Amino acid sequence: IRQAIGRALDQKASLIRIPGDRSANLRAALRQGSGDAEGLSAENAELHRLTTPVSLDKPIGDDGDATLGDLVPNHDMSPEEAVMSRASDDMLNKLLDTLDPRARYAVEARFGLFGGEKKSFREVGEDLGVTAEAARRLVSRAVESLQEDAPDYLTV
Structure with missing residues (x-):
């Protein structure tokens, strides 16, 4: 049952599909680290960063008054x-x-x-x-x- 749940999470939970063995390694590493990305190996940390969605409302820059969504081009006519x-x-x-x-x-x-x-x-x-x-x-x-x-x- 645990294996079936893990596979379902690998295939359905993320917007970006990663290979099952790498996803299982990442899940195991996150479980060991209490769910946060600190303390992960460089490979798992990069995998976690790439597969974690980021809000377009996330502040960027030193002063934080701009958002990530401001960088997305708008091709609609004004x-x-x-x-x-x-x-x-x-x-x-x-x-x-x-x-x-x-x-x-x-x-x-x-x-x-x-x-x-x-x-x-x-x-x-x-x-x-x-x-x-x-x-x-x-x-x-x-x-x-x-x-x-x-x-x-x-x-x-």
């Missing part, structure tokens, strides 16, 4: 960035609405707008049923048209 992105997308949509549907698709596909993947002229042409050269001319004319209309739609 509210200001989200508003600016939405406004830019809205202005771009209004500008692209001046194009006919085929030209709009060609520009969006060629430049990968609105999260799409950038496509070559050949791929755009295949999607529209025309040659790569015809797709290039369509995109070129559409971009020229957008450059002419841009001052009326894009405001800062």
Whole structure:
């Protein structure tokens, strides 16, 4: 029973799985040392340190006013960035609405707008049923048209 409990602890209790023999050695060493990590061999101390979870609220630094969580990068947009992105997308949509549907698709596909993947002229042409050269001319004319209309739609 004790062996089954030990194996279950090895496999399920930790976020990081370590080999059974090393986990058993660590458990035995912790039992002998009253459960604290002091007095462990260097190998067991390192194993204990690596497998023990650490709170992101743990203070770090000499003065302790920063936390470990402050070091974790946040890739989410700030509210200001989200508003600016939405406004830019809205202005771009209004500008692209001046194009006919085929030209709009060609520009969006060629430049990968609105999260799409950038496509070559050949791929755009295949999607529209025309040659790569015809797709290039369509995109070129559409971009020229957008450059002419841009001052009326894009405001800062």
